[in-house]
Amino acid sequence: MKEYKLTINGNDYAVAITSVEDSIAEVEVNGTPFKVEIEKTAKEKPAPIVRANKPAQVETTVTRPASSGGETIISSPLPGVILEIEVKEGDSVTKGQKLMVLEAMKMENAIESTTDGKVISVKANKGDSVLEGAALIIIG
Numbered sequence: 001m002k003e004y005k006l007t008i009n010g011n012d013y014a015v016a017i018t019s020v021e022d023s024i025a026e027v028e029v030n031g032t033p034f035k036v037e038i039e040k041t042a043k044e045k046p047a048p049i050v051r052a053n054k055p056a057q058v059e060t061t062v063t064r065p066a067s068s069g070g071e072t073i074i075s076s077p078l079p080g081v082i083l084e085i086e087v088k089e090g091d092s093v094t095k096g097q098k099l100m101v102l103e104a105m106k107m108e109n110a111i112e113s114t115t116d117g118k119v120i121s122v123k124a125n126k127g128d129s130v131l132e133g134a135a136l137i138i139i140g
Contacts, residue, residue, distance in 0.1 A: 019105060072115050074137040076130045080104030085126055087137070091119045099137055100124070115139055 002017045016028045025036045084101040087093060093113045100111040117139040124136045 021105060071120060071138055071140040072117070073135045074099060074111060074114065074139065076102060076111070076124075076132055076134045076136055078102065078104035078109065079131050080109070080129070082124050082126055082128045082130060082136075083108060085122060085124070087119050087122070089119050089122055093117060093119060093139060102130070111136060113137075113139060 004015045004017075006013045006015055014028075014030050018026045018028060018033075020026075020038070023038045025038055027034050027036055080102045081104075082100055083103050085099075086101075087097075087099050093099065094116050095113055097113045098110045099113055099119075102109045102111055119137060120140040121138040122136075123138065124130055124134070130136065
């Protein structure tokens, strides 16, 4: 939760941002809850795609080539905590296969492979807190 002290037209406000999901932020201003719509700018990254399954399936939108050719880094689409790791180094994986479960905003999100290949490295451990964009698994 982020907290701010704002002064607007000479009036003081204590503002706490309790959650942000898509373009809606839940905030408290001097203890009164509000839902605020946030206008997205063109420079923002696209939000991850969430499918309506249990656990929620998050299509990982943050993948990039690793430093050596032919490798793909599967990164965290949201900040959260790693609940499960379904693969280990050396495992063969297919596109769409569940690799991990990430708890974010009180929801379980399946992190899936974006490519076929072999797990070269698992960069996170069960129970780790990770930030958005953190490398989780390298597939080659």
